[in-house]
Every structure is written in structure tokens, then in C-alpha cells.
Amino acid sequence: MTHRLATLTACLLIVLMPFFTVAQAVDEPDDGGNPEGTRERVVASLSQSSVGITATFSGSEIFVFGAVDRDRLADERDDDLDVIVSVIGPEEPALVRRKSRQLGIWVNSATVTIDSAPSFYAIATTGPLREILSDTSDLRHRISIDRAVRVVGEASNVDRPADFAEAIVRLRRAAGVYFEQIDAVKVTERKLFQTAIALPANIIEGDYEARVYILREGRVIDDFATGIEVRKVGLERWIYTLAQEQSLIYGILSILVALLAGWGASEIFRLLRR
Numbered sequence: 001m002t003h004r005l006a007t008l009t010a011c012l013l014i015v016l017m018p019f020f021t022v023a024q025a026v027d028e029p030d031d032g033g034n035p036e037g038t039r040e041r042v043v044a045s046l047s048q049s050s051v052g053i054t055a056t057f058s059g060s061e062i063f064v065f066g067a068v069d070r071d072r073l074a075d076e077r078d079d080d081l082d083v084i085v086s087v088i089g090p091e092e093p094a095l096v097r098r099k100s101r102q103l104g105i106w107v108n109s110a111t112v113t114i115d116s117a118p119s120f121y122a123i124a125t126t127g128p129l130r131e132i133l134s135d136t137s138d139l140r141h142r143i144s145i146d147r148a149v150r151v152v153g154e155a156s157n158v159d160r161p162a163d164f165a166e167a168i169v170r171l172r173r174a175a176g177v178y179f180e181q182i183d184a185v186k187v188t189e190r191k192l193f194q195t196a197i198a199l200p201a202n203i204i205e206g207d208y209e210a211r212v213y214i215l216r217e218g219r220v221i222d223d224f225a226t227g228i229e230v231r232k233v234g235l236e237r238w239i240y241t242l243a244q245e246q247s248l249i250y251g252i253l254s255i256l257v258a259l260l261a262g263w264g265a266s267e268i269f270r271l272l273r274r
Contacts, residue, residue, distance in 0.1 A: 089120030
């Protein structure tokens with residue numbers, strides 16, 4: 001039912017495109033992406049623009065759908081477009097250490113600060129990235145997961161700095177917060193597209209971004225971006241806010257709760273012994 005509603009909504013987007021703009025492109029299209037005199041633009045929407053994290057949060061799913069707005073000349077072309085959808089978490093620096101064996105003991109031999117690494121990165125595509133995305137477009141738009149992690153500065157002081165970026169990607173893939181979904185974007189009638197990206201239970205709160213790229217022959221023709229707000233809600237939000245803004249009160253309450261829990265446990269054991 002949800003997929004059918006999303007498809008109907010995408011159809012409405014096509015009809016209403018001459019009257020309003022759903023989103024603006026975040027980058028200029030690649031040179032040569034469209035033949036002269038043709039125009040193709042992407043409009044898209046999400047099933048939800050906010051996600052609430054509670055104590056029982058077990059993950060969520062973002063449904064992305066939209067359409068390609070083509071002018072008459074572009075619509076006469078018989079070639080198909082590829083679509084890439086990505087959801088990106090807040091970027092933050094990360095510390096990576098390399099261990100080596102010295103005198104029979106494993107010790108930290110090198111440390112590098114990764115300047116920027118998304119806390120979450122998911123990609124859904126219409127085909128294998130190597131086949132639908134050129135290296136030039138990937139370098140410019142930083143679409144693939146490997147391009148999303150940036151190492152500069154301190155990296156020049158160590159051997160093989162790329163190993164540290166690869167380590168971040170490898171560890172976060174293992175944690176399930178970096179992943180690709182190949183052939184997961186469904187395109188209908190060369191205009192409508194849809195996909196779903198799962199947010200795991202271990203995501204952090206912050207401002208996420210959903211991006212949609214349309215490509216021809218490996219080049220990005222147009223792209224779209226919109227935000228997703230991920231926040232703690234309810235009791236979790238109150239505790240988090242208290243810890244950040246009223247640390248003294250939070251500390252006192254934590255001690256009282258610990259004392260109360262200890263006293264309660266001792267009373268239960270004393271009653272069980274009788």
C-alpha cells in the first residue's frame with residue numbers, strides 16, 4: 001500500500017512540475033551530461049523527513065521516490081537514465097590508530113585524524129557503481145563510500161595514508177552503517193523511480209541528508225538534496241538534554257538512582273533470605 005501511494009505521488013509530481021519546484025539542484029550538472037537543447041531535471045520526496053529515536057528504537061526505513069522531468073527533445077531519446085540514491089549521516093572527525101608488533105607486543109605505531117567521515121552512509125543504485133558512475137563524476141560529487149571519507153593534514157606524515165581511510169570504511173561496513181544496495185532503485189517508464197533505505201538501530205542523532213542523482217553514460221545530469229532530522233525523543237531526549245545542559249543535576253540524580261538501586265537490591269535479597 002505504501003509503495004502504491006508513493007508511485008501515485010510521483011505521478012502527481014510529474015503533472016505539477018510546470019507549476020512549482022520541489023527541490024533545487026545542489027550542484028551544477030557535469031559538462032556534456034545532456035545534449036544541447038535538451039533538459040532533464042529530478043524531483044523527489046521522502047516518506048518521512050524526521051526519525052525519532054526512543055529506548056525501543058529498532059531501526060527505520062526511508063522510502064525515496066520521485067520522477068525525471070524531461071523536455072520534448074529529451075523525451076524523444078530512447079536511452080535510459082541511471083539513478084543513485086544516498087542517505088548520509090552527520091560528518092565528524094575520527095581517530096584511527098595503526099598497530100604494529102614490537103618486541104612481541106602489539107602497540108600503536110601511528111595515529112591519524114580522519115578530517116571528515118559520515119557517521120552513516122547508504123547508497124541504492126540502478127546498477128553496479130563501476131558501470132553507471134564515471135571516476136570523474138565520482139570525484140566531483142563524492143558519491144561512492146570510498147570518496148566520502150577525507151584524509152588530509154596529518155595523513156602526509158605517515159606511510160600509506162589511504163590505509164587509514166580504508167580502515168574507517170571497513171569498520172563501519174562491519175557495523176552496518178556503511179553499505180550499498182545494488183539494483184535497488186526501480187525505474188518505471190523511464191521517469192518514475194523508487195527505493196527504500198533502512199536506517200539501523202545504531203544510528204546517531206543529527207541532521208542527515210538524502211541525495212538523488214540521475215546519470216547518463218556515467219555522468220551526473222542533475223541532482224537533488226533534502227534533509228532528514230534524526231533526534232532522540234521522549235525520556236531519552238530529556239535525559240540527553242539534562243546531561244548536556246545541566247551536568248551537575250544529572251550527576252546528582254545519577255548518584256541517587258545508583259544508591260536507590262543498590263538499596264532496593266539489598267532489601268530484595270534480605271527478604272529472600274527470610
